[in-house]
Structure formats: C-alpha cells, structure tokens
C-alpha cells in the first residue's frame with residue numbers, strides 16, 4: 130500500500146539498498162534494467178524492482194531465473210545486509226566465480242544457483258541456515274568436499290554435475306536421506322547415497338582425499354574461529370570498565386590463549402552461539418565489512434575516552450585499521466530501536482562525514498565500527514607539538530579547506546535531518562573533526578544525541594556552550610552552528626576553547642576573547658602567528674573570522690544556515706586561489722595589517 134510507512138520512517142535501509150546496488154553493479158543486464166531504480170521496499174512495502182520481493186519493508190526474495198545475468202560477484206558477502214532474505218533464485222544464468230557466503234542471511238529457505246558457472250568450494254555458511262528447505266547448486270563447477278549439512282528442514286538437494294566435487298559424501302542424516310540423483314556427475318565424490326563407492330575409487334583420488342581433508346580442516350578451523358569470535362565478544366564485554374582500559378593504554382581482544390574447551394559445546398550449541406553473535410553484528414555499508422575473526426584477534430590501543438564511551442584502534446591482519454567506539458550510558462534501546470538509529474546514522478553518507486561501517490548490539494555492550502583516520506584529529510593538528518621540533522606548520526590554505534570540509538559536512542547533516550526526529554550533530558568540536566591520510570576532513574560523533582537520555586545529552590553534549598543552550602538546554606541546528614563558529618575561532622586564533630578542551634588541558638573563554646579583540650580593534654594578534662605570515666591571505670582570514678562571529682550571534686535566529694556558510698567559504702576559497710596566484714607577484718601583496726570589523730554579517734553587540 131503506497132504511503133503505508135511505519136512510525137520509524139527515519140530508517141532508510143541503506144544497507145539493503147546498498148547490497149542490491151552492489152549486486153546490480155556486477156551484471157550489465159541489471160545495470161540496464163529500467164525497473165532497478167529508486168527506493169525499493171522502504172516507502173511502498175512492495176518492490177518495483179523486477180525480481181525483488183519485499184515484506185515489512187525488507188527484501189525477502191531475489192528471484193531472477195533465466196535473466197541473462199553474466200558476470201562475477203567479487204564480494205562473497207555482497208548480500209550480507211539482506212538479513213530477511215528467504216529466497217534466492219538465480220537459476221540458469223552465467224554467474225562466474227566463487228559462491229556467495231550466507232553467514233548473515235539466516236532466514237534463507239531456498240537457494241537456487243543451478244546452471245551457472247560457479248567455481249571454488251561450496252560455502253560453509255550453508256551449515257548455519259537452519260531454515261534451509263531447498264538447495265540447488267547443480268550444473269556448476271564447484272569443487273572440494275560437501276559441507277556436512279544436517280538441517281532437518283532440508284527437503285530438496287541437487288549437487289549433481291559439478292564434476293569437481295570430491296571426497297566422501299558426509300554421513301549426516303540429511304545428506305544420506307537424498308537419492309543418488311542429487312550427487313550424479315561428480316566422479317571425485319564417493320560413498321552412499323552417491324553412485325560411486327569409496328572402496329572402488331581409483332588410487333589417484335588421494336589428492337582429492339587430501340583436498341577433502343584440507344577442506345574439512347578448514348571447515349573445522351572456521352567453526353573454531355567463529356567460536357573464538359563468540360567467546361571473545363562475550364569476554365570482551367566482560368573486560369574491565371573503560372577507565373581502567375584506557376589507563377592501560379591498550380588491551381588485547383585475543384582470547385585464543387584462554388583455555389577454551391571446545392569439546393564442551395555440542396555442535397548444536399556451537400551453531401547457536403555463532404548464530405547469536407552473527408545476528409548481533411550488522412554491517413551497514415556495502416564493502417564496509419571486515420573480517421570479524423581478525424578484529425577479535427588483533428590488539429586494541431586506547432585512543433581516548435570521550436563523553437559517551439571510549440575509542441580503540443584495532444589493526445587487522447590485512448593492515449586495515451578500524452576504530453571501535455564502545456558506547457556507555459545509553460538510553461535503554463531495544464535491538465530494533467538501536468538498529469533504526471544506526472541506519473539513520475549510516476544514511477548520513479557524505480565525503481566529509483566519517484561513515485559508520487557497522488555496529489554490535491549486545492545486552493550490555495554496544496559497539497560502533499569506523500575506519501581509522503590516519504592523520505588524527507583537528508585538535509592535535511592545531512595545538513599539537515606547538516613548540517616541539519616535529520611541528521608541521523598548519524598553513525592558512527589547509528585551515529581554510531578544513532573549515533570548508535567541516536561546513537560541507539554540517540550542511541549535509543542539517544539538510545538530511547528531519548525536524549521531527551532531529552539529529553543535528555550535537556557535539557561538534559575539534560577532536561570530532563578527523564583528517565584521513567590525504568587530509569580530507571571527516572566529521573565524526575554525529576547524531577549520538579539520539580542514543581543518550583536527554584538529561585545526559587544536555588550535560589555532556591554541545592561542547593562549545595551557546596547561550597541559548599545554557600539557558601534552555603536545547604540541542605538544535607542553531608547550537609551546532611554556534612559550535613561551528615567556535616571551531617572557526619579555534620582554527621583562526623590557534624587558541625584552545627575552555628569548553629571543548631580535553632580533560633586536563635586549560636583553555637580560554639574563546640568567544641569572549643575574540644569579541645574583546647574585535648571591540649578593542651586588535652590587529653594581527655588575534656590570528657594564530659602561524660598563518661599571519663602569509664599576508665596575501667589576510668583578507669580571507671578576516672572574512673572567515675567574520676563568518677565565525679556571525680555563527681556565534683547571541684540570538685539563534687541571527688545565526689546563518691550552514692548552506693549560507695558553505696557559500697561564503699566558497700567565495701573565500703575562490704579569492705584565495707586568486708591571491709595565491711597573485712602572491713607570486715610581490716607587488717600585489719597588501720602590507721596592511723588585518724582588522725576584524727563588523728561586516729554586514731555580524732549584528733548584535735556583545
């Protein structure tokens with residue numbers, strides 16, 4: 130029914146949408162398919178996308194048999210976000226490469242990849258599909274051993290004519306219950322109920338056997354890894370409180386040293402544990418996933434403790450660095466509520482917003498996963514190593530592009546925040562502005578106001594306290610704009626604001642200080658000495674200071690919108706480029722000292 134949107138309409142199933150888009154990307158036929166456009170299940174609860182079925186606003190079926198799909202799915206977890214998927218039918222296409230993994234598609238009842246060109250082993254993930262009723266993988270080129278499928282739900286199986294399946298058909302009740310037609314056309318496969326007896330197998334099958342052994346070993350290994358994952362997460366959740374952890378500077382997520390007696394768990398219990406853990410970790414971005422086993426094996430270094438928890442850096446085996454943000458003192462949120470909020474955060478996709486990769490929801494523990502920003506935070510860039518030999522000057526043009534990047538991110542957050550469910554940033558400050566390896570700005574810690582009780586949000590958020598915030602205890606877009614103004618003042622003056630200084634660091638009443646400077650017509654001293662050397666940029670600096678003052682107008686109504694700020698900054702950037710060109714010609718450099726005046730943008734007296 131069109132318009133039948135649930136109350137929680139802020140949710141935007143970006144994960145599901147992304148999964149389908151990534152799937153589409155692999156096949157030209159789908160890229161050209163006119164119906165695969167726009168939102169799929171979210172707004173209508175039915176799909177206009179050919180072959181896609183929705184139920185309760187989730188994708189439940191992909192049914193594209195005989196559809197001319199030719200190509201390869203490079204990411205085996207491409208459909209991981211389709212957690213409600215029950216039917217996957219891609220029969221009689223030309224799909225190549227490895228089979229998909231279904232570790233996160235636990236509701237699957239029917240999988241049909243028959244008559245494609247799949248190669249490589251049959252995915253072990255099938256072992257975890259408790260509701261699987263029908264599995265058709267016939268007429269492909271799959272190799273290796275058959276995983277020991279034993280779900281009683283499985284009523285139809287066809288693995289015939291893959292040619293390269295090897296080893297003995299596992300003696301599980303389920304696999305033994307099918308007749309030989311399920312296994313025909315695999316000369317390396319032996320044992321009941323297949324057509325070839327293991328005794329009669331030719332000698333050269335040793336290699337196949339060892340392949341089988343290897344595969345069986347890898348199945349066991351991966352199950353073992355998953356049990357570690359489950360136990361590690363459980364043990365991780367019982368780690369000392371974050372204050373102790375941060376004090377230690379680092380801690381180990383690896384519990385492989387702990388004497389885990391895996392034999393204590395029946396296979397049924399193992400599967401339960403693994404399923405539970407998998408259900409609790411959700412990746413919200415296609416391609417944003419990472420190997421969880423790796424995550425738990427790596428050691429984690431404490432990055433610091435903030436208002437809502439602590440951050441840890443974890444370096445994965447593939448050298449990728451992940452940040453785990455461990456949240457505390459949240460509102461009591463059900464898994465569903467938490468996931469709606471997470472998906473709202475994930476939907477805030479912008480090149481200057483640090484993307485959420487995924488999250489973990491446990492009873493006592495909530496974790497968010499992000500990429501690590503290599504060049505640290507803006508606070509350290511402005512104030513770090515000030516007098517030390519390692520200080521790299523933070524030039525005007527870099528500061529201006531940081532100001533621009535933050536403004537773009539804030540504009541995006543504001544435009545994509547519905548008034549009714551308002552999630553403004555809420556906590557903009559220099560430690561929440563990160564720089565990646567190319568110095569691209571990534572604003573982080575946005576939207577957390579939606580996760581904490583209002584009383585706590587009021588006490589802990591809005592780092593640079595605006596007068597309206599102090600009086601009314603209301604967090605709004607206008608308090609964000611105030612914070613942005615303070616951030617500009619910090620960037621321009623190089624002074625630490627008392628309101629946003631990390632614990633143990635002294636700061637000044639920055640807004641008052643700048644207003645005094647303006648009132649008393651101080652000149653260049655108001656700016657950080659590191660940038661005033663570049664005299665060609667003074668005009669831009671003055672203009673940026675004026676924008677900062679505009680943002681910290683006492684009356685919220687007089688503060689600009691972020692869109693206006695972005696426009697103003699783009700004006701400065703354009704003239705900055707001009708003056709950089711001109712500055713090669715010394716004659717055009719003004720020698721006048723800058724004076725911050727009250728431009729048209731600045732109104733109220735202080």
Ligand SMILES: Nc1ncnc2c1ncn2[C@@H]1O[C@H](COP(=O)(O)OP(=O)(O)OP(=O)(O)O)[C@@H](O)[C@H]1O
Nearest residue numbers: 432433434435436437439440452500501502506560
């Ligand atoms: N993805 C990231 N990459 C690099 N550093 C990060 C990342 N996320 C957070 N940090 C850094 O980790 C430290 C701790 O962050 P955290 O968010 O816990 O606290 P905070 O930003 O100081 O305060 P608050 O919680 O009030 O925002 C900060 O110095 C922050 O800049």
